[in-house]
Amino acid sequence: MLSDVSINFLLYLQTNLTVVTEFLLLGFQSSQLLRNLLFLLFLVVFVATICGNLLIIILVSTSKNLHTPMYFFISQLSISDILLSTNIVPNLLHILLNNGGTISFIGCMTQFYFFAGTDAFECLFLGVMSYDRYVAICNPLRYSSIMTNRFCVTSIIISWLMGNVISLIFTITSSKLKFCGSNIIDHLFCDLVPLLELACSDAFFVHLEIFLLAAPSVMVPTSIIVVSYIYIIISVLRIPSSTGRQKAFSTCSSHLIVVSIFYCTIFNVYIFPKREQTWVREKTSDVNKVPSLLYTVFTPLVNPIIYSLRNKDIKKAIQQAFHKTYHLINIY
16 A cells, blocks of 8 residues: 555645646746836837848849849848747737736747747858858859859758758757646747756757757857858958958958857857856846847847948948839829
C-alpha cells in the first residue's frame, strides 16, 4: 500500500502537472500612462516601418536604376523586416492596451516560428550582402560576372530555405517540450529563452540544436562579414586619393551600420548573457526587454532610413517617384 506521503505526492502531481494550453505574455508591467505612451510610440514606429520598407520594395521593383544586386538584396531585407514587424508588433500593442495578453500554445509556437525564421534569414543574408560589397570594392572588374542574376536569386532562396528549416526544427522541438507549471511569460513575445524557462521536461535536444544549428547560423555569417570587411578596409586604404577612399567606403557604410545594429543586439540578448545568470534561466525584466525591442521593433524601421538617407540612388528614385505622382495628380 502507498504511504500517506506517496499519496499526497501523487495528488500534487495530478493537480499541478496540468498541460499548458495557452500562455500569458506580461509585456511591460508599468503604469497605464506609460503603457499608453508606449502604445502610441510603437504604433507610429510600426506604421512607419511598413511604409518605409514597402517604399524600398516598390522603388527597387519599378526603378530601372535600382535593378542591381545590391538593391535587390536591400529589397529582400525589407521583406524580412516587414514579416518580423507584423509578427511581433500587433500582438505587442494588444498586450500594452490590456496590461498583458493571452496567446494560445499554437499561436505562441507560430509566432516563434516566424520570429526565428526571419532572424535566421537576416543573419545569413547579411553575410551574403557583405560578400556583395567585398566583390564590388575588391574585384570591381569582375563584379558583373560574379554577382549574376542566378547567383543573387540562388543566394536568396538558400537563405530563406535555411532560415525556415532552422526555425521549423526549433519550433517542432520546442513544441514537444512539456509545459506543466506556470504559463506566465515575462517577455514581449514568444521567444526561446522564456519558453525554456517554463519547460518542465528535459530540453537536451533544444540545447543540442542551439549548438549544432543556431550557433553556426550566427557565427558563419559573422565570420564572412568580418573577413569581407577586413579585405574591404585593406583595399580602401590602398586607394591613393582621400576622395576615392571616401567614395569607395561610402558604398558599404550603410550595410556596415545595419550589420552593427543587428549583431550587437543579437549578441547582447543571446550570446553574452549576464555573468550571474545562466543562459536558460536568465530572468527577463523590463530593462532586459529593451534589447529585444531594438531588433524586433526599431531595427526594421532603422534599416530603410539608413539605406534611403545615405544612398543617392534611392533618394533620386524617391524624388522621381514623387515627381511622377505629382504630374499624374495634375493631369487628373
